[in-house]
Amino acid sequence: MRRIRTTWVALAVIAGLGVPALPAATASAASTQTTVCPTGWGSLPKVRSTSTATPIENIRTGRHACYDRMVVDLPGAGKAGLGYSVRYVNRLYQDGSGHHVPVGGGAVLEVRVAAPAYDPETGAPTYPGRVNRPLPGVDLTGYRTFRDTRFAGSFEGETLVGLGVRARLPFRVLVLTDRIVLDVAHNWTGAR
Template sequence: MRRIRTTSITLAAVAALALPALPAATASAATTQATACPTGWGSLPEVRPTATTEPLTNVRTGRHACYDRMVIDVPGAGRSGLGYSVRYVERLYQDGSGRPIPVGGGAVLEVRVAAPAYDHETGEPTYPGRVSRPLPGVDLTGYRTFRDTRFGGSFEGETLVGLGLRARLPFRVQVLTDRIVLDVAHNWTGAR
């Protein structure tokens, strides 16, 4: 019995000596890796065809540790397979008239949602945006990536929004039950 205990203690001591001490810089790097931001997003256009008659009701934004987020509320979005197109453009142009809409920032994302910003039956607006104006109720103060927003209008069942960014950065688009979520990363590396 004594021999087994002595052997166990000896093996534990040898194992402890064999493990190198973890320097502080490596410990910090390990912590950073554990809290790294998602990577694998790109900057190429993301498109999903399919339209809905459900109207767009709101656009809001939020700040996160790794990205800035825009949420476009469309009741029934997930059930109807709501379509969208998100892509980088040199300039944003209003549908129908072709008028340029100035959007501030180093890069511009054109966000098209295949849903009108008005009630399909009555024609009454369901979203209070005004063409070429910033999105109502959206304040981008303190955002790391977002710089400007512009409402591009709603034309033939599609709604257009311009999103001005600090630079061309990776993004992802998700369709959830009642909204479209657009996340734009703070950088390309995934570091916080």
């Protein structure tokens, strides 16, 4: 039977009739699906020049299929006054003193939020971050891109955070009501 089928397939090819599809014995690698991730964010600095007196109350992170996310919460700030500057730097320096703040990872993002981490009237801290220390409540276990976080202080109405990432990867910054969102892609290619 096998010999007859082989002969028939050979004759069909010679005659130009094509070869009928043979049943697959196993699932092919082509059937494995991958997540296609957005691209085009780039790694150049991103800036929004505006500010607010509404203080930062929390900084948190999350994992997603295509990127790792950092969120800076400013309850009551709305959307219009939220400003930021996010850029890759060789080293992170504390505002005012100029002291170096070491940040782990293959690359460092300087995340500057145009809002204080203290009450502007009383000076009391609204966010419990301590200079040179990891962000409170942030555990980066299991993250694909994030490696380290460091609070670098709040000076003259601006708050500075260092975000250590695996490598210099594309990122985007979004402004939503009462929060600033920073997404850092897992890679450059767009595929997971």
